[in-house]
Amino acid sequence: MTATVRGERDTVGLAPPGPGRPWHARLLGPAAFTAIAVLALVVAPLALEPFRLGLLAKYLCYAIVALGIGLAWGQGGMLTLGQGVFFGLGGYAMGMYLKLHDAGGHLPDFMVWSGVEKLPPLWVPFGNPVFAIAFAVAGPVLLALLLGTLVFRQRVRGAYFAILTQALAAATVILLVGQQGLTGGTNGLTNFFDLFGQDLAADETQRGLYLVVAAVLGLLYLVARQLVRSRFGRLLVAIRDGEDRVRFLGYDPATVKTVTFAVSAGMAGLAGALFVPVVGIISPALLGVVPSLELVVAVAVGGRFSLAGAVLGAVVMGYAKTSFSEQFADGWLYLQGALFILVMTLAPKGLLGLAARARDLLPSRRRA
Amino acid sequence: MEAIVNQLPIGLSIGAVLLLIALGLTFTFGQMGVINMAHGEFIMAGAYTAYLLQDWAGRQAVIVALPVAFGVAGLMGLVLERAAIRHFYGRPLDTLLLTWGVSLVLQQAARDLFGAPNVQVQAPSWLQGGIGILPYNRLFIMALAIGSVVAVWAYMSRTSQGRRMRAVMQNRQLAAVMGINTGRVDQRTFFIGSGLAGIAGVALTLIGPVGPALGTYYIVDAFLVVVAGGLGQLRGAVIAAVALGLLNSYAEFWTNASLAKVIVFVAIIAFLQVRPQGLFVLRSRALT
Numbered sequence: 001m002t003a004t005v006r007g008e009r010d011t012v013g014l015a016p017p018g019p020g021r022p023w024h025a026r027l028l029g030p031a032a033f034t035a036i037a038v039l040a041l042v043v044a045p046l047a048l049e050p051f052r053l054g055l056l057a058k059y060l061c062y063a064i065v066a067l068g069i070g071l072a073w074g075q076g077g078m079l080t081l082g083q084g085v086f087f088g089l090g091g092y093a094m095g096m097y098l099k100l101h102d103a104g105g106h107l108p109d110f111m112v113w114s115g116v117e118k119l120p121p122l123w124v125p126f127g128n129p130v131f132a133i134a135f136a137v138a139g140p141v142l143l144a145l146l147l148g149t150l151v152f153r154q155r156v157r158g159a160y161f162a163i164l165t166q167a168l169a170a171a172t173v174i175l176l177v178g179q180q181g182l183t184g185g186t187n188g189l190t191n192f193f194d195l196f197g198q199d200l201a202a203d204e205t206q207r208g209l210y211l212v213v214a215a216v217l218g219l220l221y222l223v224a225r226q227l228v229r230s231r232f233g234r235l236l237v238a239i240r241d242g243e244d245r246v247r248f249l250g251y252d253p254a255t256v257k258t259v260t261f262a263v264s265a266g267m268a269g270l271a272g273a274l275f276v277p278v279v280g281i282i283s284p285a286l287l288g289v290v291p292s293l294e295l296v297v298a299v300a301v302g303g304r305f306s307l308a309g310a311v312l313g314a315v316v317m318g319y320a321k322t323s324f325s326e327q328f329a330d331g332w333l334y335l336q337g338a339l340f341i342l343v344m345t346l347a348p349k350g351l352l353g354l355a356a357r358a359r360d361l362l363p364s365r366r367r368a
Numbered sequence: 369m370e371a372i373v374n375q376l377p378i379g380l381s382i383g384a385v386l387l388l389i390a391l392g393l394t395f396t397f398g399q400m401g402v403i404n405m406a407h408g409e410f411i412m413a414g415a416y417t418a419y420l421l422q423d424w425a426g427r428q429a430v431i432v433a434l435p436v437a438f439g440v441a442g443l444m445g446l447v448l449e450r451a452a453i454r455h456f457y458g459r460p461l462d463t464l465l466l467t468w469g470v471s472l473v474l475q476q477a478a479r480d481l482f483g484a485p486n487v488q489v490q491a492p493s494w495l496q497g498g499i500g501i502l503p504y505n506r507l508f509i510m511a512l513a514i515g516s517v518v519a520v521w522a523y524m525s526r527t528s529q530g531r532r533m534r535a536v537m538q539n540r541q542l543a544a545v546m547g548i549n550t551g552r553v554d555q556r557t558f559f560i561g562s563g564l565a566g567i568a569g570v571a572l573t574l575i576g577p578v579g580p581a582l583g584t585y586y587i588v589d590a591f592l593v594v595v596a597g598g599l600g601q602l603r604g605a606v607i608a609a610v611a612l613g614l615l616n617s618y619a620e621f622w623t624n625a626s627l628a629k630v631i632v633f634v635a636i637i638a639f640l641q642v643r644p645q646g647l648f649v650l651r652s653r654a655l656t
Binding site: 079147150151154155156158159160162163164166167168170171172174175176177178179289293296297300330333334336337338339340341344345348 | 397401403452455456459460461462464465466468469470471472473475476479480584588589591592595624625626627629630632633636637640641644645
């Protein structure tokens, strides 16, 4: 049974390189990418009202995390249920900088409320924006490198890895909630006013932030796609489909997996750092077990075996969540639950898988 | 010194609860490779069974509920297995997401049926009080855990059904070739594993309130028990559950609740450096 599943997977995620395919098929990808880029960078900012544009920016932040999940899980087979932790590390780093900047040499407001008298040493370097942003990426990367080295070297994988990352997410939330004076506890960090001299509440600032988020997503997508198409990417897919066989060929799966995991963590960290000025809050509720899982499910809904599917899933699920919870708050959980069950049973390759199946049903020139 | 002794029954009873939950997981995760995130909601269902039974069993509800909750949670598991999970064998990570969807639905259903606020189950009067530092209710949970372990051990190693179950776990295809109806074995495994979650749920009513999210507090730790103990290993689950329960309660006592979980996590990672596949490993030549 496993053999058929593997056979099915062989072709996914491994688009054959240029030559060998007809020219119109080779141009399809770049053309679609350009069209979407124009839509996102030019049309959306002009057509959407500021509130909707802000929401889209939020979904695109999640899409950056989803891109990382698509890389680690879809291509590498590492089901990571703790991406929220990396997202949170980036978010808190950015939040700490914004808080210190707003406080202008005084203590941030929530510390005063929890009776902290002196700025904790941990906070001091985050007064520097360069350090904060660098840490937002480097922190998650280092944590993932450490965890990956410890876990993958010992050949802990599959379900074990998933459970460990989930436990990490659970532990992180409890830690953040408990350290009230250091992290703002359950409320997290919020009430930001100013980013590099720009008023964060202004529509102009938010539009600029949206453009930055969209550009970063596009850039990271290209980087990730290049990575997947490289020798490294092929090795990654090979490890997903038969780790021991790759080891017998003389490669070191642990290194490949660790590096991929670190890249996906870095993406999540950067997304967190962008998320904070866009949405204006980072709190434990945004990075626990549930939000981490929700993103994985979004990737599954979009189509985990393709990076574009991961991005699509995050945007679609973000949009669905907003529009459904606006109308019936309780119904969303039923709907979300039902959606997972349906997607996992009927369309394990997600929306993109469905689209591909629909295309195969149409009469094509190739077959004629 | 006194604190160390005082903390002992708390740690042991947390360990006992984890053991009850992990016993169920040993069946579904260990034997069948299914990561059932809805296991936590089967616990919740067991706890609410005890709550509902109070109406006619009064304060003895907890005792009456033990077999009933086993049946209720077991049936829920059976339905889940038949309706969905059986299509997913060989894809453990997909079952995780699937069953998480189920768990969301069940939690929301509990919220709609019983209301979001927590409810209390009255413990039988003969479980109040205790001997010295050992409260009766925690002793009862430990006894329940020990009883369940003995029952599971006897079932697995002394009955023909248990033997078939182990055969399917060790090599599904070969077991099928030998004439074992693997589908029926799967159903039975899932029924028992989920039923044990129901019993764990009843036990939890003795030490805290019952709410729709009851299962989520324990499920991650219970999975860690299975990871540390070794897949499908009864001995491993017992040792790991007790160790994790004690570590949890002492770490909470010496530092604070927010650091305790981090300490437990680091301890598990460190432990996996020494024993990557858990305490006990089933040797096999199967390649992944």
